[in-house]
Amino acid sequence: MKRLDLHTLGPIVALIALVILGAMLNSSFLAPANITNVLARSAFIGMIAVGMTFVITAGGLDLSVGSMAAFLAGVAIIAMNAALPSLGANWGTIILGMIVAIIGGLSAGWLNGALITKARIEPFIVTLGTMGIFRSLVTWLADGGTLSLQSELRTLYRPVYYGGFGWITWPIITFAVVAIIGEWMMRHSRFGRHVEAIGSNERVARYSAIDVNRVKLMTYVLLGLLVGLAVVLYVPRLGSASGSTGVLWELEAIAAVIIGGTALKGGTGRVWGTVVGVLILSLIDNILNLADLVSPYLNGAIQGVIIVLAVVLQREKSTADER
């Protein structure tokens, strides 16, 4: 077992400090309603960030996830609205929408991965391109406005975001399951080991009979699947999608991965760290909204400082290793 050094514990210490700070600043911070709110809102970015951890660990990057989420939400809403007259306002229609979102996510992830591994284009370039494409497509589908789910369907679908077992709502449950499976895959599966090997040294992986392209492609497909899953849970929250849905989600997801201790250059993946990273980002947002200490408008600045700080700590760790 690895020794737990300050670097590994850093994100957890920061999370605990934030919880204590929040509790001191506002008594309603620890109220179940607030905790549910924070966790449920973390779930979208959280699931995407778990997928992003695999992509980054294998040495890749995906900038398109925010636009992809908006696009998938738009397509799912259009599909459900279109099916409403024939199927009626029932779960069949909603499950159809869910399937559209999931299959769309898998296909979009496959598209990114195929362009990267088969056409051999830099991940940054490919996903910068698809980011623009998805964003533009959803704006076009909404004709510049908002795509809204029909109200009967919206009422039926609502509990998927707001319901659950008491304060443990479905997004929280799904996020937890995704995080546990993701952590397990990274640590205990052949796929996780291959992902780390490719990020550590792609050439060594190739010379070790690993199908490098297939594994890389799978990381993007996995991320697409999780974006689809996030959309399934996001649509019932507002029941609509527009050109401004999911803006900057990609950067939040990448930030969470980095704060969690996964190296941006790849090779070492920490899914649990990513989960902690997501929670840190949401808590900062939540605390700023609850307390009057600092303007919520400075949220981005504080998150930015934390991201830079996390990377500085990472670098100090690696230079210490080299000595």
Added chain:
Amino acid sequence: MTVLALRNVSKSFGPIEVLHGVDLALEPGEVHALIGENGAGKSTIMKILGGFLDPTQGDILLDGQPHRFSSGPQAEATGIVVIHQEFNLAADLSVAANVFLGRERGGFRLDHASMRTETVALLDRLHSPIDSDALIRDLSVPDRQMVEIAKALSRKARVLIMDEPSAVLTHREVGTLYEQIDRLRGEGVAILYCSHRLDEVAHLADRITVLRDGRVVRQALRGELDENGMAAAMVGRELQDFYPEKGTPDDTIALEAVGLNVPSEVHDVSFTLRQGEVLGIAGLVGSGRTELAEGLVGLRSATGEIRLNGHLVTIRSLRDAFAVGLAYLTEDRKEAGLLLDKPLRENLTLATLERFGKLRLDIKAEESALDHATQEFDIRAPRRDMPAGKLSGGNQQKLLLAKTMLPDPRIIIIDEPTRGIDVGTKRQIYAFIRKLVDEGRSIIVISSEMTEVIGLSNRVLVMREGHIAGELSGARLTEENIVRLAMGVSSEAA
């Protein structure tokens, strides 16, 4: 009057001394050839002369005065120009910009016209049709070499150090190169010329220095040493009692390759490997040895027939090769062999993870595989969980060998089995190879160390420019014969 000289120069890297008391003098108007096997110390000498390395002991004499360079650029300022084997050209800049890189003409605004005119004049002198505005990245390798030479000419060199300049040139371009060397010699430039091509050394050199194991073993004037004499002087060593006794292969053919081609690297190579045999592959670096091996195991696309025990097999990927019992140990331990930042266990099992659990990896089984491997291959690690990069070179190599053997291959291709490892571990590796052969496996050893190929192999194939130049065994398996075949010297000593 000697321009540049080394007097009793030694050089150590850590505890290892690679040059021992070398004397070398470069005279104006003279072409001085420096020859020796791979690892004899040629490049270290060139780096010291060019100011890129400091000698550990001894002096560099410039115009008879002891001199110490602080950096390569300073050496250039004193008129010493090195043309490296790996080009020092900026790929995205134009030819003219490269020729004047670091010494641009003009003040605040660059004087493009004058630089272009001079570059055109220099290229004309080299009879080279290269456009001075072309980008380096668009030029062929020989053209880039010509730009390097033009750059050296523009620096008004007093001493020109050339590291195998003809290796990448076509026949006609080599002619131009010789012309320019003659012209520079006439102008009184001192030229140090390193080459593996003994025919051109005999043709060009006024003086020859032969280097072996970091020592000057022979100095000769033009005409005193023929090509066979050079080869003998470069080698000139007795085989020590360093290798295990050779095994006796069976008559069964374990592997037969027919008409193997790797595009632009390996051309029409056919050979057989018997069960229990060690087959050596010798040849210069770049002769296609590694490419042949990588083509065999599916790491490079190759055409041709491969038969294992008489059965035709198709190998398109390393996984296919594993499936038919063929494995490859790379020459590039640090960049293709091991994940230096990962622990021993993860390195050992990386290529064979499917054997360690279907869904969930069985870490206990991996640990016991590591126990077994550390014992069998005597891997000495201070801590089990340390990253592989922290192991000594020898232990890294043993770990890589253990990793390669984990799929239990019947045929193993070992590329540079002992590069950069200490003598004690070398012996161990040789013993492992013998043991593998005794178990009925067959081995192909690729090595630049001739004593190693000779000491280990039952037969040796010598490669040259992607072809098999010849096969040697028994009494004909000598270093002189390998050198002749590898360098394309046709006449074989009786």
